[in-house]
Amino acid sequence: MQVEGVERNASGRQGSSPAGQPVISVEDLSLTFNTGDGPVYALSKVDLTVDEGDFVSFIGPSGCGKTTLLRVIADLERQTSGSIRVNGLSPEQARLGRQYGYVFQAPALYPWRTIERNVMLPLEVMGFSAAERKERAARNLELVNLKGFEKKFPWQLSGGMQQRASIARALSFDPKLMLMDEPFGALDEIVRDKLNDQLLHLWRTTRKTVVFVTHSIPEAVYLSTRIVVMSPRPGRIIDIIDCNFPRDRTLDIRETPEFLAVAHRVRDGLRAGHSYDD
Numbered sequence: 001m002q003v004e005g006v007e008r009n010a011s012g013r014q015g016s017s018p019a020g021q022p023v024i025s026v027e028d029l030s031l032t033f034n035t036g037d038g039p040v041y042a043l044s045k046v047d048l049t050v051d052e053g054d055f056v057s058f059i060g061p062s063g064c065g066k067t068t069l070l071r072v073i074a075d076l077e078r079q080t081s082g083s084i085r086v087n088g089l090s091p092e093q094a095r096l097g098r099q100y101g102y103v104f105q106a107p108a109l110y111p112w113r114t115i116e117r118n119v120m121l122p123l124e125v126m127g128f129s130a131a132e133r134k135e136r137a138a139r140n141l142e143l144v145n146l147k148g149f150e151k152k153f154p155w156q157l158s159g160g161m162q163q164r165a166s167i168a169r170a171l172s173f174d175p176k177l178m179l180m181d182e183p184f185g186a187l188d189e190i191v192r193d194k195l196n197d198q199l200l201h202l203w204r205t206t207r208k209t210v211v212f213v214t215h216s217i218p219e220a221v222y223l224s225t226r227i228v229v230m231s232p233r234p235g236r237i238i239d240i241i242d243c244n245f246p247r248d249r250t251l252d253i254r255e256t257p258e259f260l261a262v263a264h265r266v267r268d269g270l271r272a273g274h275s276y277d278d
């Protein structure tokens with residue numbers, strides 16, 4: 001999904017859209033949950049810009065606010081202070097305008113619907129014709145390597161295949177932005193490697209902008225153009241690391257000194273963010 005007039009900068013990253021507008025822009029954003037046990041400072045003074053074509057990962061220990069930040073972008077939570085724009089719109093406008101696809105930690109497929117009909121669900125809600133629904137479901141299931149599984153039910157598929165179906169569902173209405181909350185966290189390492197490769201291929205061919213939550217350093221370094229390292233109590237960004245690996249990388253790069261150097265910097269950031277009483 002190359003936008004006309006968009007140039008690549010020296011680091012190989014796409015710049016902003018022709019209008020000069022980032023896909024996501026977060027400024028001085030904080031979010032406090034008021035709970036029976038007192039306030040929880042989930043996010044504190046977060047500043048972040050995501051440009052068109054970026055693959056940005058949020059990494060950090062449990063409770064550092066990764067999911068909360070993703071949910072603020074998706075208008076599933078509201079910030080306490082600060083501002084956020086998604087394609088120049090408020091998160092609510094972006095949600096109502098179906099500007100993003102969201103992939104949850106668990107596949108969340110309806111067990112009584114076939115895979116094809118799960119993928120078609122958002123298209124039904126949005127009023128696409130039956131022919132268009134069928135064509136889009138087929139196209140997106142092929143994109144995630146699930147051609148031939150259209151008539152199966154979720155329980156007939158492995159966990160990795162179910163997660164791929166949920167990615168096809170999020171892609172079905174062709175949003176330019178994908179928000180993915182640790183989609184492969186529950187899968188074993190071999191399946192995860194394979195899905196990482198498929199996701200990278202998908203990102204490369206569709207030119208989507210991706211925001212991705214993970215706990216895994218290798219996953220973050222392998223997939224991302226930028227890694228946002230976060231730390232808890234209060235949840236905040238402590239480092240943003242550029243990864244300039246070629247778009248058509250393969251898993252072999254994980255053995256290279258460049259890859260290990262980035263992984264090392266992420267690990268250092270995660271360590272620095274932990275206080276000694278954690």
Ligand SMILES: Nc1ncnc2c1ncn2[C@@H]1O[C@H](COP(=O)(O)OP(=O)(O)OP(=O)(O)O)[C@@H](O)[C@H]1O
Pocket residue numbers: 033034035040041042060061062063064065066067068069235
């Ligand atoms: N609805 C809520 N009400 C109260 N506290 C919440 C709520 N949602 C999240 N929190 C708290 O906010 C903090 C950030 O949570 P969040 O789920 O964003 O962290 P996370 O980094 O995604 O963690 P994990 O990696 O375990 O998913 C945590 O302390 C969490 O307990």
